[in-house]
Amino acid sequence: MNYERDIIIDDSALDVEWLEQPTLMLKYSKHEAFLEKERDLKKIELDLKKAELDKDIRTNPDDYDIVKITESVVTNTILMQKDYQQLEKEYLETVYEYNVAKVAVRAFSQRKDALENLVRLHGQQYFAGPKIPRDLSKERANRETQTKQNNEKVKIRKRKQNV
Numbered sequence: 001m002n003y004e005r006d007i008i009i010d011d012s013a014l015d016v017e018w019l020e021q022p023t024l025m026l027k028y029s030k031h032e033a034f035l036e037k038e039r040d041l042k043k044i045e046l047d048l049k050k051a052e053l054d055k056d057i058r059t060n061p062d063d064y065d066i067v068k069i070t071e072s073v074v075t076n077t078i079l080m081q082k083d084y085q086q087l088e089k090e091y092l093e094t095v096y097e098y099n100v101a102k103v104a105v106r107a108f109s110q111r112k113d114a115l116e117n118l119v120r121l122h123g124q125q126y127f128a129g130p131k132i133p134r135d136l137s138k139e140r141a142n143r144e145t146q147t148k149q150n151n152e153k154v155k156i157r158k159r160k161q162n163v
């Protein structure tokens with residue numbers, strides 16, 4: 001998925017952009033939901049590891065060089081375990097990815113609003129060039145001059161052909 005590429009609006013093809021908008025919104029909403037599920041599964045995995053370590057520390061305190069078992073000692077010992085730290089990093093990475101996906105869905109909602117406003121501006125001819133009133137008398141004079149010049153060219157050609 002390329003958020004940056006998909007979010008761009010081609011204002012010269014608003015009809016195509018509108019056709020693609022629902023598909024893009026669905027795609028990124030599904031991705032957000034998938035990552036939310038992944039985040040929740042990682043949290044469960046982290047909590048299970050914490051519970052396993054808690055049980056093991058309380059059952060075998062000598063394996064962890066613990067003299068006296070207290071809540072803070074057990075909690076701190078869990079935090080110091082490499083496998084727990086690795087799972088916590090994975091969980092944080094999953095949370096980050098989920099948050100990015102959530103922001104992307106909001107951005108695509110903003111994209112929809114931008115498309116609506118661009119279509120509205122286009123309908124009001126906001127992007128049209130300036131319209132200069134026509135000066136018919138000048139246009140007529142120019143046309144007459146052009147016609148005279150064309151007639152002169154034709155006369156010159158006819159003279160050359162007759163000679």
